[in-house]
Amino acid sequence: MKYTVLKETHEKMGAKMVEFAGWYMPIQYEGLKQEHLNVRENVGLFDVSHMGEIRVRGDKALSTLQWLTTNDIAALENGQAQYSLFPNAQGTGLVDDLIVYCIDKHKDYLLCVNAANKDKDLQWLLENNQGADITDESDQWAQIAVQGPKACELLTRVLGAKFNHIQSFHFENFDYNSETLIVAKTGYTGEDGAEVFLPNSVAVAFWQELVEKGQDLSVKPVGLGARDTLRTEMKYSLYGHEIGEDTNPYEAGLGWVCKPMKKDFLGKDNIVKVKEEGLKSKLVGFQMVDRGIARADYELFSFDNKPVGRVTSGTPSPSLGINIGIGFVDIDYSAIGTEILVEIRNKKVKAKVVKTPFLQKS
């Protein structure tokens, strides 16, 4: 099992620790619901050091990444970040989803990938490399996400006024205790805030400074449990749930990160074919009408008992007080307002397709 440098800090803060993707991680501290709501109302700290960091450098960095991702990296300038996908070679599914950070246009990019997929990603990148210099930097980086309506106030206190100038999906370097942090205005909660890449040596000091300077902002640590309910309320994809080796990005609602008109990429023809032939299935959000919580892999049915899809994620929504779910349904059942049935332990209960994100920000 792998440990983040914040392990002792979590234990001292009363975290319940579990194994996740080979890492010993905090699943919750005082309680999932309180942590979730504190991110929506104040500010939360997440240790996401388990995430993988892969560096792609050299003269062929851009051309390699253009071939191996679906989004258009050529559009990125230094200091910009972009959500993207690794398509598999056959174009039948996705190897991972990721964020690409453009450090030096054409020749230096940092990729943030899922912990559970990092080794697979690295192997796949090396197999399909078009001449770039690809290295695994995961062991060098800790990562702390600071999220919530008061996150930017807190980060400004710790990092100075320069933080305020960073726009969404941009990043800047900051000196901190003689080390360099990469501070990106990205996140996985739907709230304002940043994800901070830190050399391991300064992660504990940075976390503690956030805790100390955020007392009056009600800063609280947040475990992986609330991280999942927060992203589900926004209908953000989680690899292994909404997306996987058999997911077409257009069906998963990720067509906006596929740029087939701009460039060629691995598996492109088959990925685009699904869209051109007309989508047969679509990822939707639904709300439970009857009692019950939809869970991943539960089957979805029409009212005349036809199987029409499957659940990818489901949870009670702490912010909304209703039970919500995400799933793939046949296109005929994907319109907002459509009533469907979720089979929960051999019983079919009512749900309806709703607008997403579930949480509509005012």
Place this chain on the structure above:
Amino acid sequence: MSNYRVPEENYYTKEHEWTLVDENVATVGITEYAQNSLGEVVYVELPEEGDKVTQNSAFGVVESVKAVSDLLAPVSGTVVEVNNTLLDDTGMINDDPMNEGWLIRIEMDTEKELAILMRAPDYKKLIAEESK
């Protein structure tokens, strides 16, 4: 850590349910240890009065935000009472699992099945072991 209440008069299962026997009726609930490891209960599914239950078979479900756990019948018999107030107030299972948060009452087919359940000292050992 080991401050969970484990009343002497109850029987216990390794799935962390307690059973209190009065004549031939067994009252069943989940233990303090169980509610603590489960976290906040957000959903519960219980049988109906008159349903038959079988020792070690699922009679219902409790769910926290992240986990679904089967409730296993500690003894076989007929459900004679169901704590339906829990359906609207699942929090009671967390707040008072050993009393107000009881789940069902079973009219036992035979008292012989009680022999394979644990008594308090053994159950205390089990939770001490699992808390490590």
